[in-house]
Amino acid sequence: MSQAAILFRDVNFSADGLHILKNITGSFTEGKITTLVGPSGAGKSTLFKLCNGLRSPNSGEILIKGKPIEAYDPVELRRNVGIALQSATMVKGSVLENLELPLTLQGKKIDIDFAKELLHDVGLAGDLLERNAKDLSGGQKQKLSIARTLVNKPKVLLLDEITSSLDRVSQHDIEELIEKINEKYGTTMIWITHNLDQALRIGHFTWVMMNGELIESGDSSLLKDPKDKRVQDFVKGEIE
Amino acid sequence: MSYLTLSLTLIFVLIPLILSRTLKLGLEKDTLIATVRSIIQLLAVGYVLQYVFEVDNIIFIVLMILLMIGAATQNARKKGASIQGITWKLVVTFVFIEVLTQSILLGFQIVPPTPQYIIPISGMVIGNSMVLGILFLNRFTAEVENRQDETELILTLGGTPKQAIHTQLITSIKASTIPTIESQKTIGLVQLPGMMSGQIIAGADPVQAVQFQLLILFLLLTTAVVTSILLGYLSYPTLFNKRMQFLKLKS
Structure with a gap:
């Protein structure tokens, strides 16, 4: 049986007086793609920040590969649990400077051939390297953000609505890329998506979150026949 | 300057008061408060300084400096209220800059220890x-x-708090010190500095006044750069916790 890449035990998280995550218990299976679906404000992005060590739970336990998250050095943890955010924030500078940022932070330089290969993998042309990152379109920034996260070669990849601003063809390219990385390197993928078809298409497993709670989890096919009434309403599009 | 002559300088207070009244600017109250406060504060300081100079005791000098540091801290802390522990950070900065500059001035006998x-x-x-x-x-x-x-992006990619805040820190240090550096470039061309003007009016040799002004200018260059850097490096760690998580500024 596969080990849990990330395991949650009764995790609670509050901020600014709001109870954002409520008694989350569950796991993300190592080497598999798990999609995270649910209406806006369900706490999905916050859950990612907890996995990446950007926030700490108020109570409960998070185990990464069987070890409490607090036992990891934060820098090592974040290099191993990469996160690509929906905002696709760019720092001032060229595409190359943004792409090699994870290495710059370690005092290293990126190999240009590797940089071009990464851009190609995410569907960007290699000649974009010298372009100012701020001049890229929303979709191009999103792709660059994914490529940048891959530079650290993380064991777990957290993807926060990374295809929401992409056209259908680019969405398909990214889905293929994520599946390829997952198969080739056995990288555990956790993917927040609002697109239920996408969740069914690429996810091995699915978590459905609502209002800070994990309502249902299991094989992605659960989205076709959910047990919980709230999930049934969500799948029908009656809860946004 | 006689008291009669001094009282005539109030003409320069009457002009803005009359203009404010005529044009309904509503500045009369603040102008009067500012005038009264400046008279009281400066006269008080004048008498205190006269006493301290006469007594020539190190304790009074230290007390005067501590008073200045206290007042400066009180004034500046409001701007950094969102940074945890800003009061002591400002005190450390002011004490450090005072010790540094006085050590150089007195240590190299650039000015006499009076x-x-x-x-x-x-x-x-x-x-x-x-x-x-x-x-x-x-x-x-x-x-x-x-x-x-x-x-947060830099933290998520495995950067340290120092790397995550580096750009913001450098931008702020540069932005705050540039006015000092820029004003020194045009000094003497656009305006004569207050201290030098005061000395010349009081009858000092202009060249000597310039020499002292240069001393002050260079001193203030160090003050500007060291203050910003020190305050920056004291402030940024409080924006993160031990788990290298970015904390929001206090609201």
């Missing part, structure tokens, strides 16, 4: 340090607020 030199120079150093501190804190808190995404 209250007539130590106190006014300390006033200029601490006063400028306070202004620089306010400029820095203003910019730094704005940079931190506006660039939270960048800070």
Whole structure:
């Protein structure tokens, strides 16, 4: 049986007086793609920040590969649990400077051939390297953000609505890329998506979150026949 | 200057008062308060300084400097209220800059170790340090607020807090020190500095007045740069916790 890449035990998280995550218990299976679906404000992005060590739970336990998250050095943890955010924030500078940022932070330089290969993998042309990152379109920034996260070669990849601003063809390219990385390197993928078809298409497993709670989890096919009434309403599009 | 002549200078207060009244600017109350406060404060300082100079006792000099540091801290802390522990950070900065500058001035015998030199120079150093501190804190808190995404991005990629805040820190240090550096480029061309003008009016040799002014200018250059850097490096660690998580500024 596969080990849990990330395991949650009764995790609670509050901020600014709001109870954002409520008694989350569950796991993300190592080497598999798990999609995270649910209406806006369900706490999905916050859950990612907890996995990446950007926030700490108020109570409960998070185990990464069987070890409490607090036992990891934060820098090592974040290099191993990469996160690509929906905002696709760019720092001032060229595409190359943004792409090699994870290495710059370690005092290293990126190999240009590797940089071009990464851009190609995410569907960007290699000649974009010298372009100012701020001049890229929303979709191009999103792709660059994914490529940048891959530079650290993380064991777990957290993807926060990374295809929401992409056209259908680019969405398909990214889905293929994520599946390829997952198969080739056995990288555990956790993917927040609002697109239920996408969740069914690429996810091995699915978590459905609502209002800070994990309502249902299991094989992605659960989205076709959910047990919980709230999930049934969500799948029908009656809860946004 | 006789008291009669001094009282005639109030004409310069009457002009803005009359203009404010005529044009309904509503500045009369603030102008009067400012005038009364400046008269009381400066006269009080004048008498205190006269006493301290006569007594020539190190304790009084230290007390005067501590008073300046206290007042400067009180004034500047409001701008950095969102940074945890800003009061002691400002105190450390002002004490450090005062010790550094006085050590160089007195250690190399650039000025004699008398209250007539130590106190006014300390006033200029601490006063400028306070202004620089306010400029820095203003910019730094704005940079931190506006660039939270960048800070978190660098943390998510495995950067340290220092790397995550580096751009914001450097931008704020530069922005706060540039006015001092720029004003020194045009000094003497556009305006004569206050201290030098005062000395010349009081009958001092202009060349000697210029020499002292240069001393003060260079001193303030150090004050500006050291204040911003020190305050920056004392402030940024409080924006993160031990788990290298970015904490919001206090609201």
